[in-house]
Amino acid sequence: MTGNKPSSRPVDRYYSKVCCCLVGILLISSANLFFFLEHNKHLNGTTSEGGAVSEGPSTHMIDHGKTKRWNRAMVEAKEMLAAHGEEAECLHPKVQESKKLLKQFQGNRRPSKPYLNMGFPKCGSSTLFDFFACLGYRATHFTNNSLAGDFEGICMRDAVANGLRPLETCARGVDAILQMDVEYPLGIDGYFHKPFRDECFFPQFSLLEELHQEAPASTFLLTFRPIHDWITSISGWGSTVMLNRFQLCDFPNLPRGIPTDLGNKTQVVGQMTEFWCSHVQHVRNFVKEYPSHTLIETSLYDNLQSAQIMYGLFPTKVDANNTSEPITTELSNGCWGHSNENRPKQWLRRRKGKQGRNWLQKEQQRQQE
Ligand SMILES: *[C@@H]1O[C@H](CO)[C@@H](O)[C@H](O)[C@H]1NC(C)=O
Ligand SMILES: *[C@@H]1O[C@H](CO)[C@@H](O)[C@H](O)[C@H]1NC(C)=O
Ligand SMILES: *[C@@H]1O[C@H](CO)[C@@H](O)[C@H](O)[C@H]1NC(C)=O
Ligand SMILES: *[C@@H]1O[C@H](CO)[C@@H](O)[C@H](O)[C@H]1NC(C)=O
Numbered sequence: 001m002t003g004n005k006p007s008s009r010p011v012d013r014y015y016s017k018v019c020c021c022l023v024g025i026l027l028i029s030s031a032n033l034f035f036f037l038e039h040n041k042h043l044n045g046t047t048s049e050g051g052a053v054s055e056g057p058s059t060h061m062i063d064h065g066k067t068k069r070w071n072r073a074m075v076e077a078k079e080m081l082a083a084h085g086e087e088a089e090c091l092h093p094k095v096q097e098s099k100k101l102l103k104q105f106q107g108n109r110r111p112s113k114p115y116l117n118m119g120f121p122k123c124g125s126s127t128l129f130d131f132f133a134c135l136g137y138r139a140t141h142f143t144n145n146s147l148a149g150d151f152e153g154i155c156m157r158d159a160v161a162n163g164l165r166p167l168e169t170c171a172r173g174v175d176a177i178l179q180m181d182v183e184y185p186l187g188i189d190g191y192f193h194k195p196f197r198d199e200c201f202f203p204q205f206s207l208l209e210e211l212h213q214e215a216p217a218s219t220f221l222l223t224f225r226p227i228h229d230w231i232t233s234i235s236g237w238g239s240t241v242m243l244n245r246f247q248l249c250d251f252p253n254l255p256r257g258i259p260t261d262l263g264n265k266t267q268v269v270g271q272m273t274e275f276w277c278s279h280v281q282h283v284r285n286f287v288k289e290y291p292s293h294t295l296i297e298t299s300l301y302d303n304l305q306s307a308q309i310m311y312g313l314f315p316t317k318v319d320a321n322n323t324s325e326p327i328t329t330e331l332s333n334g335c336w337g338h339s340n341e342n343r344p345k346q347w348l349r350r351r352k353g354k355q356g357r358n359w360l361q362k363e364q365q366r367q368q369e
Contacts, residue, residue, distance in 0.1 A: 064209035070252045070278075073285060077253075077277035086227065090277035090284075093224040093297035095305060101294065102312040111219040111294040111313055114167060115176040116211065118204040118283050120276065122233045122242065124223035124300040125179040127337060131310060132176035134335035135327070136318040140171060142179040143191060147172055151191070153182040157201045165214045166207055178221075180204060185248035185256075200249035205279065208286050217292045222283060225300040231272050243268070246275075253278040303337035310336055 080088040105111060115137075117128050125141060132139040145152045147170060155170035171177055184190030184199040192199075203211065211218065225233075234242040243262060250256040259271045287295045296313065298306040316324035327335075 066206070066209060066252070069208075069282060069285065073278045073282035074253055074274075076281045076285075077274050080281075081274060081277055088277060090280040091224070091227050091273070093222070093299050095297065095299060095302075095309070097295075098297050098309045101296065102309065105313050111296070112215075112217040113175050113219070114171070114215060115178075115219045115221060116204070117176075117178045117180065117223075118220045119223045120230065120279070121179065121181055121183065123225055123230060124298075127300065128176070128221060128223065129178040131335050132178065132314075135314060135316075137175040138173060139176040139178055140174050142182075145171060145174065147174075151182040151199060152177060153180040153201050153203050154199055156180065156203045156207060160207055160210050166203065166210055167214050183242060183245045183249055185245055185250075188245055188248065200245070200251075202251060204283070205252050208282070212286070212290055212293070216290065217294075219294040219296065220283060220287065222280070222295060222297045223300050223306075224297065227273050227276055228269070230276065231269055234272075235268075243272075246272075251275075253282070307336040 077090060080090055101111070115132065117125055119125065129139055129141040140152060143151055145155075149155070152170055156166035159166045159169035167174075181202040181204060182190075182199050183202075184194075186198040186200075187195055189195045190199050231243075234246065243259075246254065247259060247262060248256060254271070254275045259268045261267050283295070287293045296309065298309055300306070311327060316326055318324045
């Protein structure tokens with residue numbers, strides 16, 4: 001290019017050199033500033049009060065305020081549990097709030113799709129799947145999503161890591177996604193028998209921001225069960241106990257290696273309770289921040305009340321042509337809670353004794369308030 005201007009005077013050349021220099025300095029310093037800011041952002045995230053922030057796949061993605069939200073939720077969980085123990089509100093569903101939704105969604109109004117189960121595994125995801133599938137919604141659960149061709153959650157993780165939209169990529173056309181989480185850490189022979197791949201990922205922990213960006217009015221479902229019962233349940237399930245797998249997973253609110261001593265019940269209960277509580281805080285805070293979402297909280301053990309809420313919010317059967325018809329008595333007997341019949345009784349029998357009864361009583365009292 002410069003060869004086209006053989007006539008440029010020495011003074012001009014001098015100025016253009018100075019200009020080039022200045023532009024160069026400007027570019028270098030702004031690049032430095034950028035890296036400085038990025039670096040500081042990272043430091044702020046890892047050194048704030050909440051302590052352990054995991055180096056899971058989510059940290060390789062754009063932060064979108066994730067670190068700040070998680071730190072807040074973890075601090076809140078610690079404080080709540082210290083102050084209120086098992087009475088802490090993060091351990092119990094806000095059923096009254098869900099009942100208020102019944103007034104909000106009347107007539108033909110429904111909570112917006114997609115319906116995303118934000119809860120933990122072993123906490124009613126099959127009940128939710130049965131419910132939505134029974135009512136004719138296109139529902140998926142864990143592995144059985146032909147579009148994902150894999151675990152839904154792993155598909156979403158990889159989609160986001162590659163700049164793709166998780167729902168469109170992994171669950172196009174799906175109305176209700178009822179188990180996104182996968183908990184097969186590296187080295188564990190998982191469902192698809194890939195022990196050399198880390199398949200431990202919870203979109204409901206790590207992709208709230210991306211799911212929100214893609215579906216800003218989506219509906220979040222959060223099912224609760226008494227915390228001790230949940231811990232008992234994850235301590236004895238499947239070929240590899242789920243709790244052992246959680247220990248090997250790296251979650252934003254449960255770094256790899258925690259709980260450290262699986263034989264120490266006090267520690268396991270303490271740390272898993274905090275894990276639960278911080279997740280609930282994280283979801284509740286997120287919905288407060290973005291009230292375009294609807295959050296439906298229910299209790300797994302109160303079938304009657306949960307059925308009332310769910311049928312109230314989803315009162316019709318839908319079909320592939322997007323027409324809907326009122327639920328018949330036959331359906332309303334069959335769609336909700338089938339997989340959890342008599343659960344409280346079974347649970348009591350398993351837990352035996354006074355402690356179990358006290359738990360159930362408290363849970364029932366709380367729901368009547
Ligand atoms: C999906 O999985 C659920 C249980 O996880 C099962 O009941 C259902 O039949 C499966 N559906 C398909 C289409 O594979
Ligand atoms: C079990 O864990 C608790 C809480 O972390 C700790 O205080 C206690 O010393 C531990 N007990 C044993 C036997 O290691
Ligand atoms: C949807 O509509 C088409 C065309 O009217 C019809 O053939 C089909 O049976 C309908 N499907 C359902 C599930 O109602
Ligand atoms: C289905 O119907 C609802 C309400 O009538 C409407 O809002 C929605 O856009 C429809 N969806 C499709 C895919 O046609």
